[in-house]
Amino acid sequence: xxxxxxxxxxxxxxxxxxxxxxTDRIIPARFMKCVTFDGLGxxxxxxxxxxxxxxxxxxxxNDARFAGASILISGRNFGCGSSREHAPQAIAxxxxxxVIAEGFAEIFFGNSTTLGLPCVILSAQDVRKLSSLVERxxxxxxxxxxxxxxxxxxxxxxxxxxxxxxxxxxxTGQWDPIGKLLEGREDVERTAAxxxxxxx
Amino acid sequence: xxxxxxxxxxxxxxFQKVWERHTVRQxxxxxxxxxxxxxxxxxxxSPQAFGMLRDLGLGVPHPERTFATVDHIxxxxxxxxxxEDSLAEGMIVALxxxxxxFGIRYxxxxxxxxxxxxxxxxxxxxxxxxxxxxxxxxxTSTHGAFGAIAFGIGTTQVRDVLATQxxxxxxxxxxxxxxxxxxxxxxxxKDIILHVIRVLGVNGGTGFxxxxxxPTIEAxxxxxxxxxxxxxxxxxxxxxYVNPDEKTYEFLKGRExxxxxxxxxxxxxxxxxxxxxxxxxxxDVVEIDAADIAPTVTWGINPGQAIAVNxxxxxxxxxxxxxxxASIHEALEYMKLEGGxxxxxTKVDVCFIGSCTNGRLSDFREVASFLKGKKxxxxxxxxxxxGSQEVARAAIAEGLDKVFEEAGFEWREAGCSMxxxxxxxxxxxAQLCASSSNRNFKGRQGSPTGxxxxxxxxxxxxxAVEGVVADARETFGIxxxxx
Numbered sequence: 001x002x003x004x005x006x007x008x009x010x011x012x013x014x015x016x017x018x019x020x021x022x023t024d025r026i027i028p029a030r031f032m033k034c035v036t037f038d039g040l041g042x043x044x045x046x047x048x049x050x051x052x053x054x055x056x057x058x059x060x061x062n063d064a065r066f067a068g069a070s071i072l073i074s075g076r077n078f079g080c081g082s083s084r085e086h087a088p089q090a091i092a093x094x095x096x097x098x099v100i101a102e103g104f105a106e107i108f109f110g111n112s113t114t115l116g117l118p119c120v121i122l123s124a125q126d127v128r129k130l131s132s133l134v135e136r137x138x139x140x141x142x143x144x145x146x147x148x149x150x151x152x153x154x155x156x157x158x159x160x161x162x163x164x165x166x167x168x169x170x171x172t173g174q175w176d177p178i179g180k181l182l183e184g185r186e187d188v189e190r191t192a193a194x195x196x197x198x199x200x
Numbered sequence: 201x202x203x204x205x206x207x208x209x210x211x212x213x214x215f216q217k218v219w220e221r222h223t224v225r226q227x228x229x230x231x232x233x234x235x236x237x238x239x240x241x242x243x244x245x246s247p248q249a250f251g252m253l254r255d256l257g258l259g260v261p262h263p264e265r266t267f268a269t270v271d272h273i274x275x276x277x278x279x280x281x282x283x284e285d286s287l288a289e290g291m292i293v294a295l296x297x298x299x300x301x302f303g304i305r306y307x308x309x310x311x312x313x314x315x316x317x318x319x320x321x322x323x324x325x326x327x328x329x330x331x332x333x334x335x336x337x338x339x340t341s342t343h344g345a346f347g348a349i350a351f352g353i354g355t356t357q358v359r360d361v362l363a364t365q366x367x368x369x370x371x372x373x374x375x376x377x378x379x380x381x382x383x384x385x386x387x388x389x390k391d392i393i394l395h396v397i398r399v400l401g402v403n404g405g406t407g408f409x410x411x412x413x414x415p416t417i418e419a420x421x422x423x424x425x426x427x428x429x430x431x432x433x434x435x436x437x438x439x440x441y442v443n444p445d446e447k448t449y450e451f452l453k454g455r456e457x458x459x460x461x462x463x464x465x466x467x468x469x470x471x472x473x474x475x476x477x478x479x480x481x482x483x484d485v486v487e488i489d490a491a492d493i494a495p496t497v498t499w500g501i502n503p504g505q506a507i508a509v510n511x512x513x514x515x516x517x518x519x520x521x522x523x524x525x526a527s528i529h530e531a532l533e534y535m536k537l538e539g540g541x542x543x544x545x546t547k548v549d550v551c552f553i554g555s556c557t558n559g560r561l562s563d564f565r566e567v568a569s570f571l572k573g574k575k576x577x578x579x580x581x582x583x584x585x586x587g588s589q590e591v592a593r594a595a596i597a598e599g600l601d602k603v604f605e606e607a608g609f610e611w612r613e614a615g616c617s618m619x620x621x622x623x624x625x626x627x628x629x630a631q632l633c634a635s636s637s638n639r640n641f642k643g644r645q646g647s648p649t650g651x652x653x654x655x656x657x658x659x660x661x662x663x664a665v666e667g668v669v670a671d672a673r674e675t676f677g678i679x680x681x682x683x
Contacts, residue, residue: 019527020402020502024641028648029620033273033287035247035294037355047648052629075523077403077436080502081641082620083338084245085354106406106438107338110369111354124523165229165370177227177368178256181360184224184233188366191224191235192262196470197328200238200264200457 005173006116009098010143011070013153014060015131016045021074022081023108027090029082040086041093065138073131074101076124079108088112098144100151100160102127113166116175120144122151126158146171211477214330214443215374215409218349218474222332224366231370237331237348239266239361240317241304243273244622245336247294249358250302258363263303265365267326268295270308271316273622276585276612279309288623302362315588315614318342318556322426323590325455328467329444330474334361339556339638341432344441345425346448347475349409351438372409372439373483379416381490385680386673388566389424390558390636390656392416394496394506396428396488397435402504405437408483411476412442416490422451423562430557431638434503443475495672498640498654499543500531505640507543509659509671515539534642535651536630543669546653549631551582551664552645553609553657555619558636559587563657564595568603570661570676576608577667583625584609585617609664621646634663 031043329347343350432440494508519525586592619637626646662672
């Protein structure tokens with residue numbers, strides 16, 4: 001399937017500080033009662049943005065200085081917990097085009113890549129540098145270059161890491177694997193026939 | 201002496217063997233196209249996948265390898281349709297329609313086989329050793345208890361499995377978690393896995409499959425092994441498994457979808473073959489001494505923030521660095537706990553026994569053996585939610601429901617219930633719940649300010665009886681059988 005080749009993502013950033021931000025935090029389960037992903041952007045980090053009386057909390061995600069940001073910055077083990085694809089869907093539908101963090105939980109990472117939402121890793125120190133730059137100068141343009149494997153912002157030039165398969169898939173426009181998987185039909189039947197187990 | 205290492209004869213782990221046999225072909229970037237032996241679906245993460253199939257004009261070539269049920273949003277007080285919550289009703293209808301359209305087996309409440317997807321898979325004999333199993337749910341790792349390679353996937357991947365019976369995935373490294381020694385009285389499988397996560401961290405397993413092994417693991421029942429594999433993902437490991445053995449085969453014999461006759465013999469030979477070789481090499485090995493494990497409870501907002509029930513809640517002053525200090529601060533503030541104070545004696549409002557972690561027959565049996573003649577403390581709401589209709593039937597046949605009800609528990613219908621509170625079973629406000637489930641994330645149990653303390657089912661029962669976090673060994677007088 002021919003998809004956009006995602007080699008660079010550029011935009012302004014916003015930091016959601018903290019480690020182990022789980023997918024319940026990104027999209028609380030009570031907003032998952034839907035049969036399409038279309039309306040999820042509204043509920044992105046809902047309980048982080050609003051208190052129990054639906055009043056906006058003091059948080060970067062509500063701060064006008066960061067309005068329009070399209071790159072999310074966070075800590076270690078981002079997206080841990082539930083496998084809900086609703087989480088990267090909510091991030092994308094809220095207008096974000098990439099996530100930079102110190103690390104990602106595996107299922108979240110895979111789900112995001114499949115949606116064409118690059119998740120790139122910076123060292124803890126570099127995340128701090130980038131965050132404080134964005135904090136000082138919210139207008140700073142951040143560029144994630146997947147080919148050069150660099151995050152650049154202002155004077156910063158920070159080496160990023162990303163799993164080779166994800167990088168390949170994004171930069172060649174093959175991040176949705178369905179095309180490749182459909183090509184292998186005959187091989188699939190051969191593998192299935194070779195397995196000793198089960199005929200349901 | 202020189203040791204010659206021949207790759208062809210070097211031992212392999214179960215993970216490697218199953219991975220190789222299910223590899224259809226190599227894909228660019230180090231991924232493979234992996235054949236999926238069994239696919240489980242439920243109402244929350246799968247209806248959207250059928251929409252994607254329709255949009256792309258794709259069919260389901262192997263509908264016989266997908267099994268559906270409803271668990272996340274079903275009410276546990278009534279089974280009357282339509283459900284009061286029209287959104288929940290809509291999701292179930294969407295799943296039912298899709299199963300009909302694509303010819304997929306569906307275990308709805310009317311079949312008597314409905315339940316949490318990770319409880320019914322093993323119950324029906326769908327879950328088998330040496331199989332690859334995928335499901336749009338991170339606790340799919342549960343099925344690893346049978347020596348399957350089982351993992352959670354997203355909705356787009358559910359689409360991939362439906363359309364091709366395969367997934368694009370990169371292989372994992374394998375860490376063997378070798379547990380030796382005897383568990384103390386009142387210490388359960390839940391405590392083992394909470395301890396493992398505490399030791400290795402909530403992201404320690406990223407990139408790994410966990411192989412749980414050693415005499416302590418071998419001594420566990422299949423249901424206990426499921427509890428351990430279930431929470432692998434809470435340690436960051438997408439896959440967790442135990443090598444199959446006689447207990448595994450015994451469990452599977454005669455179940456509805458287990459192989460029969462000659463097929464059983466063929467399957468058995470395969471199951472024996474795929475267990476990790478005695479000389480298998482692992483990317484990492486961790487030794488755990490069961491004697492170090494106490495009844496364990498969480499105090500924070502992720503499952504790694506756990507302590508023995510007799511320990512004190514960590515305080516910010518103990519933090520090794522600023523990051524840890526911030527994380528302790530955030531957790532204490534949310535949990536309304538005081539650093540340095542004992543966790544024992546913390547007042548609880550709700551007690552929940554259920555979920556894919558601890559909602560099986562043996563869990564209810566064990567709790568009932570202690571609950572007889574005891575009462576839930578005044579002001580505490582206590583729920584017992586069987587993991588499946590089959591669990592409920594078996595428990596009722598033994599009279600366990602009566603034991604729970606006489607003690608003051610509500611005995612409910614099968615479902616995920618208050619583990620993630622997508623149905624009407626929710627915490628209210630900042631209520632604190634002693635829970636046998638798997639996640640203590642902020643807002644997890646349905647209230648944005650609700651608080652969760654994870655523990656074993658017997659510890660939940662002790663909290664219910666005392667009205668506070670308690671040491672079940674004291675509450676129920678659990679002592680060593682010998683010496």
